Amino acid sequence: MRKIYSSLLMLALSSFSLETMAQGNLISQTLENPDNEPAPVFPVPSARQLAWQETEFYAFFHYGMNTYTGKEWGYGNESLSTFRPPKHPNCEQWVQAAKDAGMKGGIAVVKHHDGFCLWPTKTTEHNANNCGLSFEVNVPKAYAEASEKLGMKYGFYISPWDRNSAHYGKDTYVKEVFLKQASELAEYGHDQFEMWFDGANGGDGYYGGANEVRNIDASTYYDVPNLADSIHKMQPNCVMWGVGDEARWIGNEAGWAGVTNWSPEYKPARGPNENGNENGWRWFPGESDAKGTNMGWFWHAGESPRSLNELFKFYLETVGRNATLILNFPPDQSGELPKATVTRMKELGQLLKERLGTDLALDAKIEASETRKAGAKRTYVATNLNDNDKDTYWATDDDVIESTITLSWDAPKTVHYVALMEYIKKGQRIKSFTIETSQDGTNWTPRATDQCTTVGYKRIIPLNGSTTEYGNGYSVKAIRITINDSKACPLLHTVSVF
Structure with a gap:
């Protein structure tokens, strides 16, 4: 008899427990797939990757010490007195030109391989505010403010490779310089969409006067997991391009993606990748970078914008082939885009409306x-x-x-x-x-x-x-x-x- 009472008691307690759990929302019952939605085909994009792809077409603004030296890759030993804009770079002009071109945003280069920084960073003396100018230079601040004012997306290019820093290639560089610089940049604006990392394997440089070759393994040296985690906490919609491994380099710098182009891939970001991979295990969409002018990435005397037809071709062969297009238009030594560039960008925007504006x-x-x-x-x-x-x-x-x-x-x-x-x-x-x-x-x-x-x-x-x-x-x-x-x-x- 005692066994029967014990069993009944356990059953009652079990029923009470289940009922209590249900009332506490610990147990819920839902119908399986009531909307008859198709199952996903993995991989799928993260929310930030999807928002990034929806940006489609955006500008690249290469500006810095190289604008005044005529170089593409500064060695890192350039005199600070060489950087001589007559006034603060006109970031609002850059952003307005991008908007007129039919773009949805842009990336401003604020540190290239020479290590010269266009903001008052605490990480190095090699920055624009030690150049003896009569005004403070803070390009990321001005650029983010202009973008938010004009309703444009924005982000920054920061080179992991630093040919100026004595720390580069050593254990101290990533923690004391690079990660801190990226964190400083993440403080500008409220909704960065991309942080651009490039030239990450090292080479010859000034390196604080050592004047030697320093190479590293980019896959491990830059502490990418910690980098991504810290930036995403500050800017949750910011895709980490290149070293960050959230978007891949199409790889030709010529404004075209493969006729067949998959967003899935399994390879790392480094190296050309114009087609993706049908059987890739992760979502790794492609970005094509191209020059909108006929010379370098930075401004050079005598340059001119590419023809309107060539720029439109870039658009069709990138945005039109499951990639994004980041198109470079460099400001000149005045800190502004040249008049001919501004005109061409406006013409491009008008052409996009004429040809692709009426559905x-x-x-x-x-x-x-x-x-x-x-x-x-x-x-x-x-x-x-x-x-x-x-x-x-x-x-x-x-x-x-x-x-x-x-x-x-x-x-x-x-x-x-x-x-x-x-x-x-x-x-x-x-x-x-x-x-x-x-x-x-x-x-x-x-x-x-x-x-x-x-x-x-x-x-x-x-x-x-x-x-x-x-x-x-x-x-x-x-x-x-x-x-x-x-x-x-x-x-x-x-x-x-x-």
Whole structure:
């Protein structure tokens, strides 16, 4: 009898415990996937990587001691009296020019390999405020303030390699100089989007008068985990480029990414990487850096901006190929962008509006051959593709990879480009697609057949197959996009036609 009472008591206590836990929200019951959302295809971007990719197109401003010496890589022994701007560098002019160019932000170089710092750092005497100028120089402060005023994203380039510092290559450099400099820069502004690290393996330099060669192993020397942790605590949306291993170098410095370009990768950031890797284990999206002028990264006498057509080509072959584009326009010795540069940047912004500013898909009838079954609060219909909402998307059922999307208009439209955007919050999927146009909605002509491979964050296809010739476009009443192959059911959140 005692055993029976004991069992009943244990059952009662068990029931009481479960009920109490449920009331305390320690146990909850939810329906599995009520919205019928597709499973992610890993890897997927972090929130900061996604926001970084959405920046798409931004400026690079190389300015510093090299602007006054005519060098690209200063040795580190330059006299401080060489740096002689007539007034504080006009950062607001830089940012306004970038905005006029159709960019969403920019990166200001505040320390290059020569170790010269453009802010009142506590880490070295080799900075702009020891040059005997009649005014204080603080480029990161002025640049962040100008960017916030004009509604632009901002970040800073800080070279890990320091050819001036006596500490470089020793145990003291990273802790006493580099990490402190990065932390100082993270204090400027409220929402930096990128910190740019470059030239990280060392070489010959002044090094406090040693005048020798010092090489290091960049994969371990810079204490990247501690660096990333400290910066992310101060600037949670700041992607660590290069040494930081959150975004990769496309690698050619010529303004193009691979026709096939995956955001997944498994290699480190160092070294050219124009294509990514379909089977990469981490999200490692590509950034292409290019010069917007015809000489170096820093300003040189006699330079001029590249042609408008060449700059637009850079845009199509980077932003249009699942990469971001950081385009360099260097300020001159006055601390301002030259007049010709400002004019060219404004022309570029106008051209982007003319060619990619009016989305004809917004007025199209849009249909899909396959549509995923709706969930409780989410649909996956084709009209999600032209609703101007990046958080809705079209999808197929899990076992369906091939599908066709058709856009049509009652009256003919003259078209040049088709742009596709995957819902990359759930990974990059599409491996191959085709685009066809029709003048009558019945007969179809394939377009740009050698370019329709991966999509990723954004893919812009010139229908004539050329990134250099705009052409006359095609008069169409319908466009058909066929997904031929995908790692899993394809997901697109936007289709645009220009």
